[in-house]
Amino acid sequence: MKKILGFLFLSFIFAASQSFAQTTILRPAVAFVKAARDTLFIKQADSAVQAFDLHSITNNVGSFILVDSVRQLAVIGMKPDGSRMILGGNFYYYDNKSSSHVSYSGLISIPWPLDQSLKDPTKTIQFLLPTPSANGFRPEGILSKDGSQWWATLQSYSQAQLTPVFYHGNTDGSGKIDSTTPENVQGDDRLQSGVQFSNLALDTKTNTMLAMSFSGVQSSSQYTSFYIYFYTWSVGNDVQADNFTGSFKSKFVPTPSPGNENPIVDSLFGMTVIPNNNGSTCLLGFTSDPTNSIDLYQTPYTTGSIGFSNQGQIPDDILPSGEDFFSGENCPPSYVEAVATNGEGQPGNAGDVFVNSIGGDSVLFVTHESSDNCSDRNAKSGIYYHNYTNTNDSAHLVYNDPKGQELQPVWVVMPYIVPQYPGIAWQGTQTTNFGTVDTGKTNSLTLTVIDSGKVPVTIDSATMGGPNAAEMMLGSLTYPIVLQPQGTQSFTVTFQPMAPSGSRKGGLKIYFEGETHDSLTQMLTGTANVPANSVAQDPALSASMTTQPNPFSASASISLTAPEAGAMNIVVHDAVGRVVYRSDVREAGAGEAEAFTFDAKSLGLPDGVYYITAFLDNRQATREVVFAR
Numbered sequence: 001m002k003k004i005l006g007f008l009f010l011s012f013i014f015a016a017s018q019s020f021a022q023t024t025i026l027r028p029a030v031a032f033v034k035a036a037r038d039t040l041f042i043k044q045a046d047s048a049v050q051a052f053d054l055h056s057i058t059n060n061v062g063s064f065i066l067v068d069s070v071r072q073l074a075v076i077g078m079k080p081d082g083s084r085m086i087l088g089g090n091f092y093y094y095d096n097k098s099s100s101h102v103s104y105s106g107l108i109s110i111p112w113p114l115d116q117s118l119k120d121p122t123k124t125i126q127f128l129l130p131t132p133s134a135n136g137f138r139p140e141g142i143l144s145k146d147g148s149q150w151w152a153t154l155q156s157y158s159q160a161q162l163t164p165v166f167y168h169g170n171t172d173g174s175g176k177i178d179s180t181t182p183e184n185v186q187g188d189d190r191l192q193s194g195v196q197f198s199n200l201a202l203d204t205k206t207n208t209m210l211a212m213s214f215s216g217v218q219s220s221s222q223y224t225s226f227y228i229y230f231y232t233w234s235v236g237n238d239v240q241a242d243n244f245t246g247s248f249k250s251k252f253v254p255t256p257s258p259g260n261e262n263p264i265v266d267s268l269f270g271m272t273v274i275p276n277n278n279g280s281t282c283l284l285g286f287t288s289d290p291t292n293s294i295d296l297y298q299t300p301y302t303t304g305s306i307g308f309s310n311q312g313q314i315p316d317d318i319l320p321s322g323e324d325f326f327s328g329e330n331c332p333p334s335y336v337e338a339v340a341t342n343g344e345g346q347p348g349n350a351g352d353v354f355v356n357s358i359g360g361d362s363v364l365f366v367t368h369e370s371s372d373n374c375s376d377r378n379a380k381s382g383i384y385y386h387n388y389t390n391t392n393d394s395a396h397l398v399y400n401d402p403k404g405q406e407l408q409p410v411w412v413v414m415p416y417i418v419p420q421y422p423g424i425a426w427q428g429t430q431t432t433n434f435g436t437v438d439t440g441k442t443n444s445l446t447l448t449v450i451d452s453g454k455v456p457v458t459i460d461s462a463t464m465g466g467p468n469a470a471e472m473m474l475g476s477l478t479y480p481i482v483l484q485p486q487g488t489q490s491f492t493v494t495f496q497p498m499a500p501s502g503s504r505k506g507g508l509k510i511y512f513e514g515e516t517h518d519s520l521t522q523m524l525t526g527t528a529n530v531p532a533n534s535v536a537q538d539p540a541l542s543a544s545m546t547t548q549p550n551p552f553s554a555s556a557s558i559s560l561t562a563p564e565a566g567a568m569n570i571v572v573h574d575a576v577g578r579v580v581y582r583s584d585v586r587e588a589g590a591g592e593a594e595a596f597t598f599d600a601k602s603l604g605l606p607d608g609v610y611y612i613t614a615f616l617d618n619r620q621a622t623r624e625v626v627f628a629r
Contacts, residue, residue: 026082029414030364030383030398037073040087043383043399044414072105074139078112078412079147084171085112085412086128086150088139105137106130107152109171113415126173129154136162142200144207147171151209151233157196164195164213168235180233182241198271203301205279209233210301212271212284228271230284232301244306251308252286272363274388283311296388314363314388318395361389364398364409383409422457422514424449426522427488434495434504434526439622440538444494447508447522451483458482458513462491466506470571470579471497472524474508497528498613499622502577504528528577542621544593545614551626555599558612558623562588566617570596573611580605588616600627 029044040052076086090105109126131137131154141152151168164185168178198212211231228248233239272285272294282301285294293313299306365384384395398409427450434443451457459481464474475492483489493508509521544561558570568588572581581603583596598612607629613622 024415026080026413026415029412030385030409031075031078031085031412032383032399032409033073033075037089038070040073040075041399042412042414049399050414072134072137075410075412076107076139076141076150076152077143077147077410079143079171080145080413081147082112082413082415084109084147086141086143086171088137088141088152088154090134090137103134104130105134106154107139107141107150109173126171128169128171128173129167129177131155140197140200142202142209143171144202145204149207151200151202153197153200153211162195164197164231164239164241166209166211166231166233166239168209168233178235180239182229182231182239184243185229185241198273201273201275201282203275203279203282204277206234208279208301210273210275210282212273214271230301230306232303240303242301242303242306247306247308248286274363284308285314312391314386318386318393319365319384320395362387362411364411365395421453422455422512423451423453424457424459424483424510424512424520425452426450426520430522432522432524434524436527436529437495437497438529438531439497439499440531440620442494442496443526444492445524446490446492448488448490449483449510449520451485451487454485456482456484459489460511460513462508462510464493464506465509466523467578468504469506470582471495471504471528472506472526493524495524495526496620497526498571498573498620499528499530499611499624500573500575500577501528501530504577538616538619538621541614541616541619545621545623547612547623547625550623551628552600553627553629554601555597556612556625556627558596558598558614559593560588560596560614560616561593562590562616563619564616565590566619568594568614568616570598571613571615572598573613574605575609575611580610598625601629 027044029042031040031042033040038053042050042052070092071090072088074088076088078085086107086109088107090103091108092101092103104127107128109128111125128150129152131139133155136155136158138156139152139154140156141150143150148171149168150171151166153164153166155162155165163181165179165181169175195213195215201210202208203210209232212229213231214226214228226249227243227245230242230244231239232242272283274283274285274296276282276298280300280302281298283296283298284306285296287294293315295313296311297308298311299308363386365386382400383398385398386395387393427448430447431445432447434445437443449459459479461479462474462477464472466472473494473496475494477491481489491508491510493506495504497504504526506524507521508524509519511519540563541560544559544563546559547556550556560568560570562568566588567585569585570581570583571579574580581598586594588594598610600610605627607627610625610627611622612625613620
């Protein structure tokens with residue numbers, strides 16, 4: 001199954017816009033409504049809950065001016081680019097065109113986000129589908145993968161006979177509305193006691209809508225009156241309804257005995273449709289007890305072929321100890337959602353569970369239910385996220401409100417402001433090995449950094465470090481250096497090896513004005529080679545260089561005469577190439593003599609061979625000395 005990134009752990013970018021100090025991404029969020037069903041709530045992973053009062057937000061917007069209220073609000077979904085959201089509800093507003101107050105019940109498509117964009121005349125509110133009866137209006141639906149199409153049913157439950165009707169249309173309001181009713185359930189006496197739907201799902205490979213419904217849960221004998229249907233709809237064809245009550249009962253429900261007539265399934269959570277997105281099969285989820293796991297069964301969805309191939313469980317122990325999938329911590333295990341009045345239960349877009357039908361790997365759970373069926377349903381009510389394809393994944397709390405009754409948790413995307421801090425990175429693949437270089441010769445490497453952020457970055461300075469930094473010289477640059485986004489800057493480092501032969505290491509470190517990381521380092525390597533019979537590299541400087549005594553027991557004196565004016569100093573390496581002493585740098589005129597001292601004893605160095613290298617700008621000469629106490 002195709003994966004979608006988890007809500008609590010990973011963020012994914014649908015779209016981005018650049019600004020000087022921040023960027024905006026769209027990332028997963030959960031939308032839901034509460035018992036009043038008049039306000040839209042959206043929760044992102046690490047942000048506070050946002051409440052959208054549609055009455056206030058849409059007030060004084062074009063021809064759609066809400067002056068009263070919103071009722072029966074339901075979330076169908078949001079386009080993956082975040083540009084439109086599909087909602088259902090009863091909307092009471094003043095229509096400028098007719099100069100009258102109007103009541104509209106049904107589905108609408110609204111531009112998103114709900115801010116000044118509503119004042120843009122090109123971003124209109126679309127009235128998609130009015131409901132034929134507002135009394136039983138409890139919509140649920142699903143969007144296509146690209147968000148351009150929607151599927152819905154406007155009555156997800158009924159207390160009496162219901163003929164299921166499914167609808168399909170475009171989220172932008174264009175084109176016609178397709179509708180279909182399964183002929184083989186019209187007027188079916190088995191629906192006399194009312195019907196409830198599971199979540200609507202969508203096989204994204206073929207855009208086939210999937211759903212289940214059951215009826216007869218409130219009758220005195222659920223076993224004899226209970227019926228369960230599976231629906232499939234490919235637009236352009238008739239909806240297919242598959243009555244698989246018999247096979248379901250024979251596999252899952254023992255014949256009840258007097259005094260032992262437990263409910264067959266527990267309402268909307270007891271039935272879950274999870275698409276495999278392969279064009280032919282899906283998973284069906286069932287439970288007959290709110291404290292038990294959800295058993296998942298793979299089945300073909302061709303009419304007449306419903307079967308039950310066990311595909312594992314969504315266990316109830318993914319929730320914190322003491323809580324159940326939909327009854328909450330304090331609801332008794334005998335809870336059953338029986339919708340007897342409009343005030344009970346949570347019919348709507350799955351009510352208790354919402355399946356991510358696009359990725360097909362995650363579900364959202366509600367952990368409480370109607371106050372009529374629970375003595376204290378307010379305690380620890382919440383919405384949980386779970387990746388059901390990961391057997392080691394626990395459910396993770398998305399939102400908790402001890403005073404709230406959450407309805408219809410649905411995945412949406414929401415803008416998220418990401419602060420942009422200055423940053424640099426190495427550009428492409430960098431060559432970092434100088435290779436083997438003879439003493440007295442040089443080799444250079446050029447390394448390039450790029451402004452990797454979306455704001456300008458200032459490079460303050462650059463230095464060479466590491467055990468052999470004295471043999472790697474950084475080219476001169478004028479600081480500070482300001483890079484624009486995606487701008488580059490090159491740094492040249494020259495390797496001037498000194499005796500003895502062996503490997504060398506150094507590091508180019510670049511300092512910049514950032515947030516948490518304010519430097520970037522690249523390690524450089526090379527190999528020094530001392531040619532045979534060649535200890536002194538520059539004849540003129542070597543001729544003036546004397547070291548005495550040699551061997552020495554405490555310190556050695558080094559005398560140098562500058563063949564030409566320049567900066568003069570000495571560096572001492574041990575036998576394995578480590579720098580053990582570096583003198584000060586002195587400006588010497590042509591013909592001037594300078595004296596240096598290498599005090600090995602006071603430095604605490606061990607006896608052995610050392611190499612003293614004298615520098616005069618680009619000239620160098622080396623002498624081997626022996627320290628023996």
